Amino acid sequence: MTDDRVLATYRLRVPADQAAGRAEALALEQSIEMPAAAVLDERVLREVVARVDRVEPQPDGSSLAHLALSAESIGSDAGQLLNMLFGNSSLHTDVTLEQVALPPALAQRFGGPNHGVAGVRALTGAHGRALTCTALKPIGSTVDALAALTRTAAGAGLDLVKDDHGWADQTSAPFDARVTACQTAVDDANVRRRDGGRTLYLPSLSGHHGQMQRQIEFARQRGVQGFLVAPMVCGVATFNALAREHRDCVFMAHPALAGAGALAPPMLLGTLLRSFGADAVIFPNHGGRFSYAQQTCQAIAEAARRPMAGIRPALPVPAGGMSVERVTEIVHEYGTDTVLLIGGSLLIARDQLAQRAEAFVAAVHAAGNASAVAA
Amino acid sequence: MTDDRVLATYRLRVPADQAAGRAEALALEQSIEMPAAAVLDERVLREVVARVDRVEPQPDGSSLAHLALSAESIGSDAGQLLNMLFGNSSLHTDVTLEQVALPPALAQRFGGPNHGVAGVRALTGAHGRALTCTALKPIGSTVDALAALTRTAAGAGLDLVKDDHGWADQTSAPFDARVTACQTAVDDANVRRRDGGRTLYLPSLSGHHGQMQRQIEFARQRGVQGFLVAPMVCGVATFNALAREHRDCVFMAHPALAGAGALAPPMLLGTLLRSFGADAVIFPNHGGRFSYAQQTCQAIAEAARRPMAGIRPALPVPAGGMSVERVTEIVHEYGTDTVLLIGGSLLIARDQLAQRAEAFVAAVHAAGNASAVAA
Numbered sequence: 001m002t003d004d005r006v007l008a009t010y011r012l013r014v015p016a017d018q019a020a021g022r023a024e025a026l027a028l029e030q031s032i033e034m035p036a037a038a039v040l041d042e043r044v045l046r047e048v049v050a051r052v053d054r055v056e057p058q059p060d061g062s063s064l065a066h067l068a069l070s071a072e073s074i075g076s077d078a079g080q081l082l083n084m085l086f087g088n089s090s091l092h093t094d095v096t097l098e099q100v101a102l103p104p105a106l107a108q109r110f111g112g113p114n115h116g117v118a119g120v121r122a123l124t125g126a127h128g129r130a131l132t133c134t135a136l137k138p139i140g141s142t143v144d145a146l147a148a149l150t151r152t153a154a155g156a157g158l159d160l161v162k163d164d165h166g167w168a169d170q171t172s173a174p175f176d177a178r179v180t181a182c183q184t185a186v187d188d189a190n191v192r193r194r195d196g197g198r199t200l201y202l203p204s205l206s207g208h209h210g211q212m213q214r215q216i217e218f219a220r221q222r223g224v225q226g227f228l229v230a231p232m233v234c235g236v237a238t239f240n241a242l243a244r245e246h247r248d249c250v251f252m253a254h255p256a257l258a259g260a261g262a263l264a265p266p267m268l269l270g271t272l273l274r275s276f277g278a279d280a281v282i283f284p285n286h287g288g289r290f291s292y293a294q295q296t297c298q299a300i301a302e303a304a305r306r307p308m309a310g311i312r313p314a315l316p317v318p319a320g321g322m323s324v325e326r327v328t329e330i331v332h333e334y335g336t337d338t339v340l341l342i343g344g345s346l347l348i349a350r351d352q353l354a355q356r357a358e359a360f361v362a363a364v365h366a367a368g369n370a371s372a373v374a375a
Numbered sequence: 376m377t378d379d380r381v382l383a384t385y386r387l388r389v390p391a392d393q394a395a396g397r398a399e400a401l402a403l404e405q406s407i408e409m410p411a412a413a414v415l416d417e418r419v420l421r422e423v424v425a426r427v428d429r430v431e432p433q434p435d436g437s438s439l440a441h442l443a444l445s446a447e448s449i450g451s452d453a454g455q456l457l458n459m460l461f462g463n464s465s466l467h468t469d470v471t472l473e474q475v476a477l478p479p480a481l482a483q484r485f486g487g488p489n490h491g492v493a494g495v496r497a498l499t500g501a502h503g504r505a506l507t508c509t510a511l512k513p514i515g516s517t518v519d520a521l522a523a524l525t526r527t528a529a530g531a532g533l534d535l536v537k538d539d540h541g542w543a544d545q546t547s548a549p550f551d552a553r554v555t556a557c558q559t560a561v562d563d564a565n566v567r568r569r570d571g572g573r574t575l576y577l578p579s580l581s582g583h584h585g586q587m588q589r590q591i592e593f594a595r596q597r598g599v600q601g602f603l604v605a606p607m608v609c610g611v612a613t614f615n616a617l618a619r620e621h622r623d624c625v626f627m628a629h630p631a632l633a634g635a636g637a638l639a640p641p642m643l644l645g646t647l648l649r650s651f652g653a654d655a656v657i658f659p660n661h662g663g664r665f666s667y668a669q670q671t672c673q674a675i676a677e678a679a680r681r682p683m684a685g686i687r688p689a690l691p692v693p694a695g696g697m698s699v700e701r702v703t704e705i706v707h708e709y710g711t712d713t714v715l716l717i718g719g720s721l722l723i724a725r726d727q728l729a730q731r732a733e734a735f736v737a738a739v740h741a742a743g744n745a746s747a748v749a750a
Contacts, residue, residue, distance in 0.1 A: 029664070032513030033539055034719035039513055041520060048515030048547075072545060073514055079608045080543040080581055087540065087608065087631030091665050138407030138414055139448055140423030145416060164408055165462065168455040170447060172423075206455055208584035208613040233454045233462065235610030238583040256462030259634055289404070290466050344409035 005051070005068035006106070008085055009099040012055075012063045019063035023052045026095060027067055029088050048073060064098065076109040078276050079237035090262060098264045100271055104309035110240055113279040114247050116312025117305070117337045120279055123225065123250065124159040125197035129368025130336045132361055133160035133317065135343035136167070136182065143173045147181035149353070153346075154189030154199040156357035160280075160339065161186065162228045163204035165254040175215055179203045183222045202226040202252055209238045216246060226250030226279075232257040236276050243277025252317070253278035265296055270303025270316075278304075280315040280339055285330070288321030301334050315339045324360045331367035340364055380426070380443035381481070383460055384474040387430075387438045394438035398427045401470060402442055404463050423448060439473065451484040453651050454612035465637060473639045475646055479684035485615055488654040489622050491687025492680070492712050495654055498600065498625065499534040500572035504743025505711045507736055508535035508692065510718035511542070511557065518548045522556035524728070528721075529564030529574040531732035535655075535714065536561065537603045538579035540629040550590055554578045558597045577601040577627055584613040591621060601625030601654075607632040611651050618652025627692070628653035640671055645678025645691075655690040655714055660705070663696030676709050690714045699735045706742035715739055 008030075014022045027050035028036065039045050053066040074081045086097045102110070113119070121127055134153050136146050153161045161182070169175045182201050190198040203219055205212040205227050212234065216227065226249055231239035233256050243251050253273045258265065269281045283300045284290030292300075301316035318330055319341035330340055342360055349356035383405075389397045402425035403411065414420050428441040449456045461472045477485070488494070496502055509528050511521050528536045536557070544550045557576050565573040578594055580587040580602050587609065591602065601624055606614035608631050618626050628648045633640065644656045658675045659665030667675075676691035693705055694716035705715055717735055724731035 025664070031541070032515065033510075033541060034512045034722055038719055038722040038725065040725060041513070041516055044513050044515035048513065070515075072547070073541065073543075075543055075545060077543055077582055079583075083543075083581075083605060083608050083631050084541065087605065088665075090632050090634050091630060091659055091667075093635045093666055135408075137409045138416075138419050138423065140407065140419035140445075141416055166406070166408060166448060166459065168450055168452055168458075170450060172447070206458075206612070207452055208454075208610065208616050210584050210616075211612070230458060230462065233458050233610060233612075235583065235608060235613060237581070237586070237608075238610060238613065241583050241585075255466060256458050257465050259465050260468045260637060262635060284466055289400070290463075291468055292466075344413055347409055347413040350413065350415060 004071045004103060006071060006074060006081070006085070006103065007101040008067050008069060008097060010065045010067065011096045011098050012065055013094045014063070016057050016061070016063060019055050019057065019065065022094070023055045023065035023067070026065060026089060027052050030067070030069065030084060030086070031073060033088065071103055071106060074106070076106065077237055078110060078240040079235055082236055086263060096262045096264060097267060099267050102275060107275050107308060108310040110275045111244050111277060112275055112308070112311030113277060113314050114243060115250050115279045117315055119312070120250055120315060124200055126159045128336065130331045130364050131159040131315065131339040132364050133162060133339050133341040134158055134346055134357070135162050135164045135341065137164045137343055137347060139164060139166040139170060140172050143177045143181045146173055146178055147185045150182040150185040150201065151189060152354050153357055154186045156354060157193070157195065157197060157361045158199055158357060159197065160200050160202060162202040162252060164343070165204055165228060165230055165256055167204040168206035175203070176218055179219045179224060180222055183219070183224050187223060200226050200250060202228045202250065204228040205234070208234070209241060212238065212242055216242065226252065228252045228254055230254040230256040231273055231276065236272070240276040250279045251277050252280040252282065254282050255284070265292065266299035266303040270300045274304050274314040275311060278314050280317050282317040282319050282341060284320035285318035285322055290320045301338070305337060313337070317341050324356065324363055327360065327363035328367045331364065336368050379446045379478060381446060381449060381456070381460070381478065382476040383442050383444060383472060385440045385442065386471045386473050387440055388469045389438070391432050391436070391438060394430050394432065394440065397469070398430045398440035398442070401440060401464060402427050405442070405444065405459055405461070406448060408463065446478055446481055449481070451481065452612055453485060453615040454610055457611055461638060471637045471639060472642060474642050477650060482650050482683060483685040485650045486619050486652060487650055487683070487686030488652060488689050489618060490625050490654045492690055494687070495625055495690060499575055501534045503711065505706045505739050506534040506690065506714040507739050508537060508714050508716040509533055509721055509732070510537050510539045510716065512539045512718055512722060514539060514541040514545060515547050518552045518556045521548055521553055522560045525557040525560040525576065526564060527729050528732055529561045530567070531729060532568070532570065532572060532736045533574055533732060534572065535575050535577060537577040537627060539718070540579055540603060540605055540631055542579040543581035550578070551593055554594045554599060555597055558594070558599050562598060575601050575625060577603045577625065579603040580609070583609070584616060587613065587617055591617065601627065603627045603629055605629040605631040606648055606651065611647070615651040625654045626652050627655040627657065629657050630659070640667065641674035641678040645675045649679050649689040650686060653689050655692050657692040657694050657716060659695035660693035660697055665695045676713070680712060688712070692716050699731065699738055702735065702738035703742045706739065711743050
């Protein structure tokens with residue numbers, strides 16, 4: 001029976017003597033949303049109500065409640081999975097969702113990354129080292145400025161150039177014009193490359209599933225092979241459907257609207273978004289503009305890459321105020337199956353951007369060699 | 376210029392002497408995501424970077440930062456609005472989004488409720504009193520059980536019968552079979568009504584925009600005129616598009632995945648979801664299973680109904696563990712332009728469900744009359 005259940009671990013911030021009762025209330029809230037005494041159907045009580053497997057007091061005074069949710073309630077809809085895991089409970093202040101283990105059959109229906117670590121390496125020719133990425137900023141720029149920026153970044157040998165996640169279909173650089181110009185810039189740079197590598201350009205998708213499909217179709221016709229999506233903005237069902245409908249494309253997930261921890265970042269970004277189709281997952285690295293603890297960042301990377309039945313590993317993308325000066329530290333911390341994303345810290349070089357981008361690439365290559373020697 | 380800006384008020388939980396700097400960092404984070412010093416385009420600095428209008432220290436030690444975001448960055452995409460308002464900042468623990476004022480032109484592009492308070496009254500024939508609603512529970516039930524429940528609720532004269540928000544396309548009661556049976560049950564009851572009223576059945580939509588479109592088309596062919604959607608699960612762009620594509624339908628918004636307050640509930644549920652197309656917005660009432668303060672609940676109801684240029688008022692739907700015994704209190708608190716949603720507290724009556732549903736309806740009618748007399 002366990003194979004048919006989604007196993008979820010919640011942290012309850014209630015006095016220890018109330019934890020068992022809170023766990024039972026949580027099990028009802030995240031399944032049938034009514035008192036068990038009001039249920040007439042015995043099958044529902046036996047098979048559909050979430051089961052409390054155990055409640056463990058923690059040293060910090062909280063408790064961990066291990067629940068088993070019925071897979072029947074979820075079907076194979078990623079949105080419905082989030083709804084059943086944490087829909088109503090997201091409104092509560094005393095509970096967070098810490099871990100999720102999907103039945104292998106469900107994870108395989110979601111499908112996971114199309115390319116994963118090895119696939120993105122194959123597409124970019126980046127082997128034996130971490131990967132490099134920058135973001136096209138700022139929103140409000142003209143298409144010409146973005147194309148020039150893309151040309152410089154690709155010319156410096158960056159593996160990935162992605163739209164800033166604030167890009168939608170703005171008048172200053174509408175999707176179609178932006179994508180056409182930036183992919184052309186990448187194509188031009190790739191033709192000149194002599195090291196066997198090539199840059200991928202990842203435009204940002206916006207709107208609903210139908211609008212994103214149109215954007216993908218347009219971009220694919222221009223040679224684009226990957227996309228940036230913010231699954232918590234567009235909805236995870238949309239994200240999962242796009243990944244399954246475009247199995248030859250790379251999807252990078254952005255954490256916008258992911259919240260400050262009620263959905264634990266390793267679980268949400270590392271386990272779930274990977275399961276739904278993220279080849280790479282961006283997260284705010286410690287020591288930047290955001291406040292994730294180092295331990296949280298490590299756990300995200302671990303969850304993104306850990307073995308999972310039938311699902312490829314994803315690339316963690318530490319970001320959010322990183323700098324070229326920190327490259328060696330980041331590569332040593334996360335290892336080479338990592339994408340280093342540096343945006344503003346390249347652009348601050350202004351007319352020295354090309355040199356700064358080349359220094360970024362050189363630092364990552366050097367760090368990769370150092371790790372290989374050390375290993 | 377103010378007319379072109381989205382005005383957003385954030386609460387900063389930082390020491391007062393850091394609030395001004397935090398507000399400036401927030402303005403960059405929620406617009407160009409890079410240091411202003413790295414921007415080469417003067418127009419971007421002048422027109423695209425979010426502007427800090429003022430920062431006000433509060434008695435509790437927090438500060439309110441009033442920002443003006445460029446409408447150009449947002450276009451008319453509801454998802455992009457959330458992204459620009461709080462995408463990255465949702466990852467921060469020291470900031471919450473308290474209030475949003477949309478430029479009238481943008482609110483009108485989003486379009487607001489199709490029917491609003493008066494329209495839902497016209498469709499149901501519910502006048503001079505609050506409206507009644509129940510939810511079809513529990514998930515896992517058979518289609519026959521749900522149809523019987525619907526028949527009983529509609530027979531008792533409830534104005535609205537909605538799917539529980541846990542319903543998707545489960546095998547125990549697939550969408551098509553469930554909707555056909557429940558709408559038939561409502562139609563049968565409506566034929567028998569002699570008081571000029573009629574019950575609306577609102578099925579729950581799941582998946583992405585294309586899947587929801589198919590569900591809506593199927594349901595409309597069976598006579599369904601309204602739907603339940605969880606916009607934070609499916610994405611607000613999807614929700615807004617559906618509301619605009621089906622202008623004769625009623626949309627009730629469920630707060631699943633709305634979070635525990637970082638997006639302030641009056642702003643999110645009352646202002647934004649109403650703007651995106653919610654005719655009615657469910658929220659967890661105080662004194663039930665959830666922990667919203669009474670003041671928060673009042674503010675949600677006020678935001679849902681306050682005058683807003685070119686946008687209809689929406690019906691607040693206090694819910695989450697309400698009981699028939701609290702009807703008079705709830706109607707006196709919220710007034711009659713309110714939907715009372717009672718689920719489990721009806722079902723707990725088991726074989727006395729019909730009588731309990733009739734008592735609910737009678738209590739709301741009586742409370743409405745009492746208010747009318749008092750007014």
